Amino acid sequence: MGKIKTLADLRKMREKLKSETDLRDKSEHPEDMVQIKVAMATCCIASGSRETMNYIVDELEKRNVDAVVTQTGCMGYCYAEPTVEVTVPGKEPIVFGYVDEKKANEIIERYIKNGELVEGIIPMNYRSIEETK
Ligand code: FES
Structure with a gap:
């Protein structure tokens, strides 16, 4: 991931991390x-x-x-x-x-x-x- 230079970069990074976390949560509890x-x-x-x-x-x-x-x-x-x-x-x-x-x-x-x-x-x-x- 490149350097964060703008607020948009920061938002993009937050979205990426959130979707990775969601994906990990889902894969740990597929029965839910x-x-x-x-x-x-x-x-x-x-x-x-x-x-x-x-x-x-x-x-x-x-x-x-x-x-x-x-x-x-x-x-x-x-x-x-x-x-x-x-x-x-x-x-x-x-x-x-x-x-x-x-x-x-x-x-x-x-x-x-x-x-x-x-x-x-x-x-x-x-x-x-x-x-x-
Ligand atoms: S090969 Fe398609 S359901 Fe059997």
């Missing part, structure tokens, strides 16, 4: 935040998951929703790509299928912000595998 995983295997990307993820990241920021958005590999629901797993603090993870921008908007507005269930939930199969061990 909405966590969103977007399946990003090759065929997910071909089905539009990158556009879905970019839309989700942009919209969460615009709507001031604190969330951690990460990429993951195939979640095993290839028939319903793009697939997105959403975990709201205190609730079980839910996987949504066929998540285009319209569905992503609905998930953010109705499920994440208001706690309403929305159509497009895929029954998760990994729990039954875990429970049989």
Whole structure:
């Protein structure tokens, strides 16, 4: 970082430090935040998951929703790509299928912000595998 010569430089430095601190706080307590995983295997990307993820990241920021958005590999629901797993603090993870921008908007507005269930939930199969061990 260069020398601080003006008030604007000082403000810029303060903003940078604040965003770094926020990022560190978020990464230390991800369970306190909405966590969103977007399946990003090759065929997910071909089905539009990158556009879905970019839309989700942009919209969460615009709507001031604190969330951690990460990429993951195939979640095993290839028939319903793009697939997105959403975990709201205190609730079980839910996987949504066929998540285009319209569905992503609905998930953010109705499920994440208001706690309403929305159509497009895929029954998760990994729990039954875990429970049989
Ligand atoms: S490879 Fe895309 S969800 Fe399985």
